[in-house]
Amino acid sequence: MLKRASNALRRALAPRDGCIILMYHRVGAPGCDPEHLAVTAGKLAEQIAVLKRNRTVVPLSWLKERMAQGLSVAGTAAVTFDDGYADVLHQGRPALARLDCPATVFLATGAIGTGANMxxxxxxxxxxxxxxxxxxxxxxxxxxxxxxxxxxxxxxxxxxxxxxxxxxxxxxxxxxxxxxxxxxxxxxWGAREDRDEDRLMRPEEVQAWYSKGMFEIGAHTVSHPSLPTLPAAEQRAEIAESSRACTTLTGEPPTGFAYPYGHYDAAVMEAAAAAGIAIAVTAEKRRIGPAEPMLALPRYYVGDWDAAAFARHMSFQA
Structure with missing residues (x-):
C-alpha cells in the first residue's frame, strides 16, 4: 500500500499545495449530535472518493517519516478520527477499506472498554x-x-x-x-444511563481496527482534558499514560497524538515531546506548510456533507 502511495506521488505531473489532514470523530447517525461530530457511512464514502481524486491519501506514519526527513508532502492527505468511537470500526472501517483509504484513530484511552459515554x-x-x-x-x-x-x-x-x-x-x-x-x-435522570451506540471501542475492537500502515492508532490522552489548563505533571501523565495504553492495546507505539479540543500551548508541546511523541495534530484549519512544526499540525474539521459540499469546503474539484 505504501509503495502504491509513493508511486502515485512520483507520477504527479505538477506539485500541489501542502498536505491536508482531515478530522473526523464518528461514523453513523446518532440520535443526539449537537456538536455535529458524526458523518454517515454513505457520506464518508462520498467524501473519501472526492479526496482520492484530488489527493494521494497516506497513512499518518508515512507523513511522520516523510516530514522527519524534510521531504515534500505536497499533494497528500491523511484521514484521522478522534476519541475512538466504536462506530468508526463498525461503520467507518468497511467504507475506508473498500476505498483503500488509510486512517488513524486517536484513542481517549480512559474510556476504552468501559462502556462509558463521553x-x-x-x-x-x-x-x-x-x-x-x-x-x-x-x-x-x-x-x-x-x-x-x-x-x-x-x-x-x-x-x-x-x-x-x-x-x-x-x-x-x-x-x-x-x-x-x-x-x-x-x-x-436520577441515575446515569450510558448508551451502547455512543460508547468508545473495547480493547478487542481496537485490535480489530488496527492494521499497521493502514488503520493506525494514536493517543488522545486518558481523560480528554483541556491540556493547557492542567499542571505540567498532569499534562505529562495524561499524554504518557495514554501512549502506554495504546502500545499495550496494539503492541506498537502510537503513530501520533491529537490534542483534545485542539487545545495546546508551548508547555503542552514540550510534554508531548517528553513522552516521545513525534507528530501531533491540532484543530486549526489550514494546509500544512513547508516549515510546519510536527507537534502542531493543522487539521480540517469534516461535517456530514455530500460530495459537492465536501469539495467546496476543501477547495477541491467535485
Missing part, C-alpha cells in the same frame, strides 16, 4: 433528549454554584442550557468535570 454525549442527551426537565438545574464548580433555568417545551431553552453547561465544564480538570456531569445526571 461527557458531551451525556450532557447533550440530558438537555436535548430528556422528555422531562426540572424548572432549573444547579451547576456547582470551583466553589461556586450557578442556576440554569429550563423549559422542556422550548428547544431554544434546551440548546442554551446545553451550550452553557458545555462551556462551563469543558475547561475543568477531568475529575471536577465528571463530578459536575454526574450531579446534573442526578438532578435530571
Amino acid at each position: 461527557w458531551w454525549d451525556l450532557v447533550g442527551r440530558l438537555f436535548l433528549v430528556s422528555p422531562a426537565l426540572p424548572p432549573e438545574v444547579t451547576v456547582a464548580r470551583q466553589g461556586r454554584r450557578q442556576s440554569i433555568a429550563l423549559d422542556a417545551a422550548d428547544r431554544g431553552s434546551r440548546m442554551r442550557a446545553y451550550g452553557q453547561v458545555s462551556e462551563m465544564v469543558r475547561p475543568l480538570p477531568s475529575r471536577e468535570r465528571d463530578a459536575v456531569v454526574d450531579d446534573l445526571v442526578r438532578q435530571i
Whole structure:
C-alpha cells in the first residue's frame, strides 16, 4: 500500500499545495449530535472518493517519516478520527477499506472498554433528549454554584442550557468535570444511563481496527482534558499514560497524538515531546506548510456533507 502511495506521488505531473489532514470523530447517525461530530457511512464514502481524486491519501506514519526527513508532502492527505468511537470500526472501517483509504484513530484511552459515554454525549442527551426537565438545574464548580433555568417545551431553552453547561465544564480538570456531569445526571435522570451506540471501542475492537500502515492508532490522552489548563505533571501523565495504553492495546507505539479540543500551548508541546511523541495534530484549519512544526499540525474539521459540499469546503474539484 505504501509503495502504491509513493508511486502515485512520483507520477504527479505538477506539485500541489501542502498536505491536508482531515478530522473526523464518528461514523453513523446518532440520535443526539449537537456538536455535529458524526458523518454517515454513505457520506464518508462520498467524501473519501472526492479526496482520492484530488489527493494521494497516506497513512499518518508515512507523513511522520516523510516530514522527519524534510521531504515534500505536497499533494497528500491523511484521514484521522478522534476519541475512538466504536462506530468508526463498525461503520467507518468497511467504507475506508473498500476505498483503500488509510486512517488513524486517536484513542481517549480512559474510556476504552468501559462502556462509558463521553461527557458531551451525556450532557447533550440530558438537555436535548430528556422528555422531562426540572424548572432549573444547579451547576456547582470551583466553589461556586450557578442556576440554569429550563423549559422542556422550548428547544431554544434546551440548546442554551446545553451550550452553557458545555462551556462551563469543558475547561475543568477531568475529575471536577465528571463530578459536575454526574450531579446534573442526578438532578435530571436520577441515575446515569450510558448508551451502547455512543460508547468508545473495547480493547478487542481496537485490535480489530488496527492494521499497521493502514488503520493506525494514536493517543488522545486518558481523560480528554483541556491540556493547557492542567499542571505540567498532569499534562505529562495524561499524554504518557495514554501512549502506554495504546502500545499495550496494539503492541506498537502510537503513530501520533491529537490534542483534545485542539487545545495546546508551548508547555503542552514540550510534554508531548517528553513522552516521545513525534507528530501531533491540532484543530486549526489550514494546509500544512513547508516549515510546519510536527507537534502542531493543522487539521480540517469534516461535517456530514455530500460530495459537492465536501469539495467546496476543501477547495477541491467535485
